[in-house]
Every structure is written in C-alpha cells, then in structure tokens.
Amino acid sequence: MSSLNKVVKELVILSGKGGTGKTSITAALVHLASQSPTKSIFVDADVDAANLALVTSAEHLEQHDFISSKLAQIDPERCNLCNECYEVCRYDAIELPTEANPTYRVIDLLCDGCVSCVYSCPQSAIKMIDQQDGVWFFSSSPYGPLFHAELFPAAENSGKLVTLIRQRTKQFAENNGGHPLIIIDGPPGIGCPVIASSTGVDLALLVAEPGLSGSHDLRRVVQTLEHFQIPQVICINKANLYKKGVEEIKYFAEENNIQIIGELPFDTSIPKAMVQSKPVTVFSPNSPASNEIKKLWEKLQKILFD
Amino acid sequence: MKIAIASGKGGTGKTMVATSMAAALAPIHNIQMLDCDVEAPNAHLFLNPTINEIKPASINIPTIDYEQCILCGQCVDICEFNALALLGDKIEVFEQLCHGCGSCSIHCPVNAITETPRKIGELKFGTFNKNRPFLFGELTISEPMSTPIIRQLKSNMKDDVEVTILDSPPGASCSVVATLHDADYVILVTEPTPFGLHDLKQMIGVISETGSLAGVIINRDGIGDSAVEDFLSKNGYPILMKIPYQENIAEGLASGKLLIDIIPEFEDAFLNLYEMIKEQIHEEIYH
Amino acid sequence: MIIVISSLGKTLESPPNPRFGRTEFFIKYNSEDNTWEALENPAVTQRGGAGIAASQFLVNHNISAAISGHFGPNAYSALNSAKIKMFTFQNNYETVSDVIQAYEQNSLEEA
Numbered sequence: 001m002s003s004l005n006k007v008v009k010e011l012v013i014l015s016g017k018g019g020t021g022k023t024s025i026t027a028a029l030v031h032l033a034s035q036s037p038t039k040s041i042f043v044d045a046d047v048d049a050a051n052l053a054l055v056t057s058a059e060h061l062e063q064h065d066f067i068s069s070k071l072a073q074i075d076p077e078r079c080n081l082c083n084e085c086y087e088v089c090r091y092d093a094i095e096l097p098t099e100a101n102p103t104y105r106v107i108d109l110l111c112d113g114c115v116s117c118v119y120s121c122p123q124s125a126i127k128m129i130d131q132q133d134g135v136w137f138f139s140s141s142p143y144g145p146l147f148h149a150e151l152f153p154a155a156e157n158s159g160k161l162v163t164l165i166r167q168r169t170k171q172f173a174e175n176n177g178g179h180p181l182i183i184i185d186g187p188p189g190i191g192c193p194v195i196a197s198s199t200g201v202d203l204a205l206l207v208a209e210p211g212l213s214g215s216h217d218l219r220r221v222v223q224t225l226e227h228f229q230i231p232q233v234i235c236i237n238k239a240n241l242y243k244k245g246v247e248e249i250k251y252f253a254e255e256n257n258i259q260i261i262g263e264l265p266f267d268t269s270i271p272k273a274m275v276q277s278k279p280v281t282v283f284s285p286n287s288p289a290s291n292e293i294k295k296l297w298e299k300l301q302k303i304l305f306d
Numbered sequence: 307m308k309i310a311i312a313s314g315k316g317g318t319g320k321t322m323v324a325t326s327m328a329a330a331l332a333p334i335h336n337i338q339m340l341d342c343d344v345e346a347p348n349a350h351l352f353l354n355p356t357i358n359e360i361k362p363a364s365i366n367i368p369t370i371d372y373e374q375c376i377l378c379g380q381c382v383d384i385c386e387f388n389a390l391a392l393l394g395d396k397i398e399v400f401e402q403l404c405h406g407c408g409s410c411s412i413h414c415p416v417n418a419i420t421e422t423p424r425k426i427g428e429l430k431f432g433t434f435n436k437n438r439p440f441l442f443g444e445l446t447i448s449e450p451m452s453t454p455i456i457r458q459l460k461s462n463m464k465d466d467v468e469v470t471i472l473d474s475p476p477g478a479s480c481s482v483v484a485t486l487h488d489a490d491y492v493i494l495v496t497e498p499t500p501f502g503l504h505d506l507k508q509m510i511g512v513i514s515e516t517g518s519l520a521g522v523i524i525n526r527d528g529i530g531d532s533a534v535e536d537f538l539s540k541n542g543y544p545i546l547m548k549i550p551y552q553e554n555i556a557e558g559l560a561s562g563k564l565l566i567d568i569i570p571e572f573e574d575a576f577l578n579l580y581e582m583i584k585e586q587i588h589e590e591i592y593h
Numbered sequence: 594m595i596i597v598i599s600s601l602g603k604t605l606e607s608p609p610n611p612r613f614g615r616t617e618f619f620i621k622y623n624s625e626d627n628t629w630e631a632l633e634n635p636a637v638t639q640r641g642g643a644g645i646a647a648s649q650f651l652v653n654h655n656i657s658a659a660i661s662g663h664f665g666p667n668a669y670s671a672l673n674s675a676k677i678k679m680f681t682f683q684n685n686y687e688t689v690s691d692v693i694q695a696y697e698q699n700s701l702e703e704a
Contacts, residue, residue: 016346049508153512187477212351
C-alpha cells in the first residue's frame with residue numbers, strides 16, 4: 001500500500017445542546033495534536049456559527065463561493081396574473097399583487113427551491129436562479145491546516161456545506177499525508193448538519209453539560225449516533241457546577257454502554273482563553289481544565305489508533 | 307404580537323430568557339409559548355406544561371399508482387431533490403430526501419401520484435400556568451429536516467392571544483428563518499465574548515433580511531470583554547438587559563429552575579421589558 | 594458485459610475514486626471487446642441525492658455492474674432495484690485498469 005492510501009481517521013465533537021464547550025475543547029485538542037505525532041487537520045462544521053478560526057488565529061489561504069440553492073424568480077413582463085403559482089406553492093413563498101406593487105413576487109426567504117411554480121406557469125414566466133449560500137475557506141493556523149465555512153445569514157443547505165468541506169478536508173489529507181487525524185467541530189442539535197458532520201466518522205466525542213437540558217439533549221444526540229452506528233465517548237464539562245447532573249450523565253452512560261473519558265471542571269481559564277482568542281492549553285497550560293484536556297487527548301489517541 | 311428569542315451561537319441562554327419571560331408574563335397577560343427548537347427542545351423542562359394532545363408532524367411523500375403510471379419519468383426530472391428515480395419498470399421513492407413540495411404529484415401528466423403523510427416528528431400541545439397554551443415540536447431521531455415541523459407547529463398557534471413567545475433553534479439558517487420571519491420583535495441573546503460577537507453579527511444579518519425589530523440581551527455579563535457592547539452602540543441596537551455570570555444561576559438552571567425563581571428581581575425586569583417592546587412595536591406601526 | 598468504475602480521471606490509468614455518487618467520472622468498460630469510454634458524472638454538482646442521480650444516470654447507460662469504494666444506502670437501493678450488481682474495492686489499487694483486472698479475476702467483493 002502506498003503512503004497516499006494511509007487511512008485518515010476522523011473525530012467529531014458534538015453535544016446536542018449548544019454552548020457546552022465544544023469549540024473550546026476542540027481548539028485545545030487541535031493544539032495538543034499539533035504538539036504530538038498525531039498531527040491533525042481540523043474542520044469547523046458549525047457553519048451557522050463558525051468560531052474555530054477565531055480561537056486558532058487562522059489565516060485564509062483560499063476562499064471559495066458556495067453556490068447551492070436555487071430560488072424561483074417571476075418575470076413580471078411575462079406574468080399574466082393567472083394565480084397558478086400561488087396555488088401550487090406549499091411554502092407561502094408567492095406574494096400576491098397589491099395596489100402598490102401589482103405583480104406576483106417570490107419571497108426569497110420562504111422559497112424552498114422546488115420547481116412546482118416553474119412547471120405550473122402557463123406563460124413560462126418563472127425561472128430558477130442559482131444562489132450563493134456562503135463561502136468556504138482553507139486556512140493555515142499555528143496548529144495545522146483548517147477547513148471552515150460561513151453560511152450566509154438566512155441561507156439554506158448547511159448540511160451540504162458541511163459535506164463539501166469534509167470532502168475537501170479528506171482529499172487534502174489523502175493527497176498530502178502527514179496528518180493521520182481529522183478533528184471536526186460539530187454543530188448543535190441532531191438534524192441535517194449534525195448528520196452531515198458525523199456520517200462515517202471513526203469516533204464521536206460528546207461534550208456533555210450536567211443539568212436538565214444538557215442530559216435531555218445528550219440523550220437525543222446519543223440516539224442519533226446509535227442510529228448511524230457511530231462509536232461514541234463522553235466528556236463531561238463544567239462538572240462541578242451541578243453534582244447531581246454529573247451522576248445522571250454517569251448513570252445514563254453506563255446504561256448505554258458509553259465510556260466517559262474525561263471530566264472537566266468549570267474553569268474561568270476557558271472563557272478567558274476565548275477572549276484572548278487562544279486555545280486554553282496555550283493560554284493557561286497548567287489550569288485545571290488544560291490538565292484534564294491533556295488526559296482526554298491521551299485517551300482519545302489510544303481509542304483511535306491502538 | 308409575536309416575540310422570538312434567538313441567538314447565532316448555541317447555549318447563550320435563549321431558553322432561559324424565553325421561559326422566564328413566559329413565566330413572568332403568564333399570570334397577568336394572555337400569552338402562549340412555542341418551543342421551535344425541535345432538534346433539542348428544552349423549554350418544557352422549565353415550564354412543566356401539562357400535555358394533552360400529541361399529533362404527528364409529517365411531510366407528504368409520493369406514492370405511485372402503477373395502474374396509471376406510464377413510466378414517462380417526468381416526476382424524476384421535476385424533483386429538485388433527487389427523491390425519485392426511474393429504475394427498470396419502477397419509480398423508486400427515496401423518502402428521506404423528499405421535501406414534500408408536491409411538484410411530482412401536481413405535475414404528473416396521468417395523475418398517477420398520490421401523496422401519503424410520512425411522520426418526521428411530533429407536535430405536542432398543552433398548557434402551563436393553568437391555561438396558557440404551550441406548544442412544542444420534536445424531530446424524530448435520525449430525521450434530517452426540522453423546518454417542516456416548525457412550520458406545522460406555527461400553523462397550530464392560537465390567534466386569540468395577546469402575545470406569543472417563540473423560542474428559536476440556534477444558528478442563522480433556514481430553521482431560524484422559519485421561526486422568526488413573521489415575528490414582530492426579536493430578542494437576540496448573546497454573551498460578551500469573541501464567539502458571542504461573531505455569531506451576533508450573523509443574527510443581525512438575518513434580522514436585516516426579515517426586517518424585524520430587535521434588541522439584545524447580554525448573558526453571562528462579566529465573563530468576557532466589552533466588544534459586544536461597543537458593537538451594539540456603534541450599530542444602534544439597544545441592550546435590553548444584562549444577566550450577570552453567577553455560579554448560583556448556572557447551578558439553578560442546571561437543576562431546572564427558572565431565572566426568575568433564582569433571582570426574583572428579574573420578574574419585574576421581564577415585565578418591564580415586555581412593556582417596552584410593546585411600546586416600540588406600536589410606535590413602529592403608527593409611525 | 595458492460596461495467597463502470599468510479600474514477601478520479603478520464604483514462605484507464607486514472608486513480609479509482611472511492612466515492613460513488615459524487616465521483617467526477619465513471620469509466621465505462623465493455624469486457625466483450627475491451628473498449629472503454631469516460632463518462633462525466635452529472636450528479637457531481639447535485640445539491641442532494643447524488644447517489645440516486647448517479648444511479649439513474651448509469652441505469653440509462655444499460656450497465657450490468659458498478660464498481661466503487663463504497664455505495665451509500667440510497668445508491669445501493671437504487672442500483673439494487675435496477676438489478677445492477679455492485680462491487681467494492683479497497684484503497685490498494687493505483688489505477689482503474691488494476692480495478693478492472695481485479696474484477697475479471699473475481700477478487701472484488703460484491704456489495
């Protein structure tokens with residue numbers, strides 16, 4: 001087997017609930033990876049709220065347009081006001097003529113990009129227009145190369161954008177070598193972009209926050225990953241804030257046969273590092289959180305490569 | 307009147323604000339609460355509604371009637387989402403890709419396509435604070451599309467209330483737009499950190515598309531820097547409220563307590579905030 | 594018998610592409626007379642359902658077998674319905690011709 005075909009492993013960081021510390025932990029792992037033989041390429045898959053580049057001082061090397069969705073557009077010159085488009089649209093995306101504006105119009109925000117109106121129009125007055133939904137970047141950082149993206153506000157297809165940057169990352173890893181691991185900072189929730197950022201990965205690290213909401217959302221993300229047969233491990237964050245919640249997570253993990261491989265205390269060095277735009281392991285290498293993340297990184301490497 | 311609570315970044319305290327505002331208003335005002343974060347719905351954990359009706363949330367997927375079908379393939383060409391394929395003597399339907407737009411059935415030349423609902427989640431209806439309506443949706447595990455559930459949830463909203471509070475999903479994309487495109491006012495919740503600022507800017511981009519009025523609540527005040535406040539004063543968005551970072555708040559929320567129960571002063575603060583928002587909406591209408 | 598192999602390039606010497614739905618090219622190979630041609634995959638730019646669109650494209654080309662690194666669930670189901678056989682290769686082939694050779698020696702795994 002040539003070195004080109006060396007297997008590159010993928011690790012995704014998820015949580016279900018937002019704000020549990022995914023990005024801060026990812027940034028620290030990426031820094032630790034850069035100091036170890038397990039060099040990584042990293043991906044920010046939270047394209048709605050992409051923050052990994054901020055905390056790794058990344059500099060753009062390449063920028064590409066992400067053109068994905070199509071929206072309908074009505075030519076008022078051709079439109080004969082027959083109302084067919086309004087009848088077929090299931091997204092309330094056709095605005096009726098008013099005195100002030102006597103034409104039919106498409107409300108871009110509500111258009112789903114199906115072509116029902118296009119086919120319904122007897123005047124062929126409706127066309128689909130390609131839309132740019134965002135941009136994606138290839139960047140360099142002190143901790144390794146980074147692929148990330150920004151979905152435009154109110155745009156669609158975040159899942160597609162995640163799939164695209166993951167593919168580019170994999171191609172880069174396969175063509176360049178020297179990076180045995182891809183670390184993916186995932187989005188919150190359990191829907192389309194979460195599925196897109198976790199399909200086919202080797203391991204998911206779930207950052208769980210103790211508490212009612214944290215436990216509830218953890219359960220949903222665990223079930224989602226189980227459905228797609230993705231191996232998972234848990235790291236508890238802000239563990240000292242609510243002891244009872246920690247017990248609940250441990251009980252849940254045992255019941256579902258998921259290993260807990262880290263327990264981070266709430267540590268003000270994490271928000272402070274974020275404000276300084278540095279990984280916590282760089283900003284405060286011997287803080288309680290940093291020490292725990294170092295142990296976490298050792299365990300992750302064992303699970304992924306042993 | 308509809309007031310939506312949103313944030314670009316997850317975990318900034320949307321649900322904390324939405325539930326405390328709902329609980330503060332409910333005894334005096336005729337309100338209803340909608341949790342539109344159907345991927346990770348949490349508001350019910352804090353407001354403990356009594357649920358008395360559960361309905362399936364579904365999208366309509368095509369079924370082919372082979373008595374009528376002439377295998378012309380028009381439906382395959384029409385489908386923008388590749389949910390249909392003509393394979394041998396069969397039209398295969400790929401359910402998870404179907405958006406339920408109906409293009410295939412509406413435009414089938416021989417009317418061979420009917421639509422059948424496919425369940426992708428649940429809508430749950432109940433009440434909190436004795437009789438205030440509480441509605442939330444829940445996406446079925448492994449289903450990708452949350453937006454249709456949000457749309458169906460909103461179509462079940464009651465009209466005869468004074469105010470509706472909508473707890474939005476995080477982010478700045480389609481599911482967020484589906485939640486707040488028709489809101490009269492959007493409360494953006496953020497934290498005073500570079501992440502908070504970056505994601506707040508994304509949300510302001512959404513607001514400028516939807517054209518809603520908006521103001522900002524700064525949560526975990528004190529953990530970061532002043533960049534968020536500087537940005538807001540420069541761009542003319544009001545700071546509606548600041549919620550300090552305190553360990554007893556974090557602990558209380560984790561155990562399922564409302565902010566107004568942890569720090570009772572916030573009850574008046576939310577009532578005043580509501581009056582202020584109401585005034586601003588009226589001014590906007592009659593201006 | 595006509596088979597296709599997902600490929601990164603337009604020749605028999607191109608590296609095979611482990612991706613099926615979004616592969617840039619397919620090499621269509623006729624084992625009866627050893628002729629071949631490169632097909633551009635129209636599904637590569639699709640927004641969603643690329644596996645299905647690619648399968649539909651190949652069904653229209655009357656092939657008997659498809660060879661790739663991995664078939665997603667939708668592509669698998671579509672090709673299966675169309676009675677097209679699927680074979681997979683591991684990362685150990687340098688070129689499309691190597692894959693064809695392996696196929697002819699029956700050393701590929703049926704998916």
